[in-house]
Amino acid sequence: MATADTIRTILAQHGKLPVDAATLNEDSDLYAAGLSSFASVQLMLAIEEEFDIEFPENLLNRKTFSTIATIVEVVTELSKDQQAA
Template sequence: MNDIVRELLAKHGSLPVSVDQISDDADLYDAGLSSFASVQLMLALEEHFDVEFPEHLLNRKSFSSVEAIVAALAEITGDQQAA
């Protein structure tokens, strides 16, 4: 799941740096992720995993790092292994 998140982050995150240079726990907003790009990423994740982010996960925190995104997806899919 981590690889797919990184792939979609590279494609939709409009980040000024390469995703490879960003650690799993690095703050994506500090790395240049805009609110709008995080929405694009959210929609891409929903499409890829065929899920819908629930209301309580539609916030900045859910998209604040690669590991936060993976944790949010794990919660949605109920796949605790993935986290």
């Protein structure tokens, strides 16, 4: 199950942010906080590995990785879809 704390931990390890991920609100703009396009790919790969999911092409965009809350929502949905399959 994806939680904000889990995503924050992955973000801290792979997001290469200039700020401490623990200080970010769930609705903080991750790109404004320093998330680069390259780091967002690293973040996506780490999330896929952690939750054993795969992001479909239509979700590989800036909006999907814009906030911790959005990532939790998307990962939760993908996990449900994975379990139903």
